[in-house]
Amino acid sequence: MAELTLGVFPSLVGSMSLDFSFKLAEAAIAKGHKVNMWLSGNAVMMAKKGQKAFKDYSHLEKRMKELMSKGMEITVCEACAEARGYHKEDVPEGMKRASMDWYLAKTVKTDRLLHIGGE
Amino acid sequence: MAELTLGVFPSLVGSMSLDFSFKLAEAAIAKGHKVNMWLSGNAVMMAKKGQKAFKDYSHLEKRMKELMSKGMEITVCEACAEARGYHKEDVPEGMKRASMDWYLAKTVKTDRLLHIGGE
Amino acid sequence: MKLAVFLSDLRRTEDTYERLKAEKLGVILVENGIYHAVIKEGGKDSPVLSKAGATFYALTDDLETRGYTAANVNPKVKLVSYGDIVDLITNEYEKTAWL
């Protein structure tokens, strides 16, 4: 089985790139792969607990926790989070915060990297 | 003197549309106009206190407070804020939260509306 | 190289896409990229589908989200699931580029 690393940079509520990333991670884990996820830029929105689930918006906290319970490592960019006012106490349980070198280091051993940039 | 209403929908840290909006508001107030600002979509990021000021990111909380002290009304979309996990206690002092009808109602009397959409 | 390119937009990034070359090239249409599989602007296939030697895929979920079904899809394009994309990027291609 392969190790897949996803770097997710775009998105906020409303764009579907974060949804895409979590669905792809779910499919990869179902096939027995190891998945790492790095959230930077606007994707650090996942580092804020207590998001209200409206039908108009995708709500990914529950799915994220399931994937973490199945071994997915998920880390958000610490500076990107602080710049948005998301602090340590806001982080959902199991998620890590780190600087960008965490992501760079993951690229060394991972078999595949899917880096989702965009605007 | 005219009344100008700005509706600001794009942006997060990194895009410059919010910076644009606040600078334009500042210039309008300096000329004696009345300014209202509606923040929706990703622009509701202003409804979160405690954003760390990094040089890499624009940091608008201080300017926002100055403009409010000069009479600018600023209101954020309540649902957009809750969907991102920004609650009542997160709102900077002086800023209001309301539903979209606040913005619609402002369009009736305002002389000019600049609605900043985008992606 | 064996490269899987993801296109997630209807417009832009065309000039990088046009110039990119790969021994084996897969083009995976996701999000608003799926419009390239279903729209014939001015009666013509999307220029995206004219990339020589490429194999084209479109994500069914993203097609359905936007109101399209298999019946609308250009015959050059294969429909895939999330699981299929995982297989493509782990087995068929070695590198990925999300344009």
Place this chain on the structure above:
Amino acid sequence: MKLAVFLSDLRRTEDTYERLKAEKLGVILVENGIYHAVIKEGGKDSPVLSKAGATFYALTDDLETRGYTAANVNPKVKLVSYGDIVDLITNEYEKTAWL
């Protein structure tokens, strides 16, 4: 109508822009829209500047942010400050459209 159009991007929204008409039309280039005032792609002026009957403005702050100065600006385009934009939209034009 007297319309002030804001362009904030280098690409896109062209088709709406091309079709828009106004008795009096001001085109205000802000953010990445300023590139239309300074870049000659393939040696030519930006098609944005060929809009008939329009008056063109570019925001100096946004020009300087991106490394350009008055010396680079197409002679069709007037440089403006934030204060000038306030005057334009309150005195010269009646409606605004941020494309």
Place this chain on the structure above:
Amino acid sequence: MGAVKLLFVVQRPPYKSENPRLALTHALASQTAEIYMDEGDSVVPTVAFVGDGVLNAVKGQQAMKTYGVTSTESHIKGCLMTDVPIWVCKEDMERLGLKEDQIVSDAEDMGGADISTKFVSFAEIQKEMESVKHLLFF
């Protein structure tokens, strides 16, 4: 001021950002804005889809099934149900190869609306731009 007309112009495709949906929810909010207004004032919105924005109005959107989110389609139906006019640009439909039967035009599954989607030329949208007080481009 009486009744003030607004034109919401949606020019970008759906699901890339929340803005096309926000155009619809904001137009809908015209119905409840009176609490902030003086007696006799009101807001009268029209929503026009132009350019790639017409893709927002393609029917059969399965966003709830695939991603668990409300589709843009259902927001359009919500507008029709509350008499907010929905216009779709004919020239852009033609350019993108879209037929009228591919477009959301009523809200039968919500009980039926009194109005249906209007297929208009850009010239009609241009005329509306001239007649409204304010323009909101999304």
Place this chain on the structure above:
Amino acid sequence: MGAVKLLFVVQRPPYKSENPRLALTHALASQTAEIYMDEGDSVVPTVAFVGDGVLNAVKGQQAMKTYGVTSTESHIKGCLMTDVPIWVCKEDMERLGLKEDQIVSDAEDMGGADISTKFVSFAEIQKEMESVKHLLFF
């Protein structure tokens, strides 16, 4: 694994989103990533500007003066100072009418870098795409 090569490709203009800047700060993070890696492993990044992305490399950016934020230019200089190669696509410069003297090429105001910006053809970038382990498009 030894030294693993990465190519960061920036294809969009600056200041519209933070991504072009994040490409540069992430490339720079290769310098400090060892703490998470095994002995002997390292990451070797190259940053290439292509398409409209070459506009990131125009010199004289006054973002600190105008908006109080670090310019993309200063991040490019930061990369040069720490020996992260910066490449700019020649064909795209030509298309956009940019001359070499308009492009950030050294970091003299930061004390001077040992390397300078390389002006390359797309073919060279293509070759680098083939030789690296992973691609990161911004």
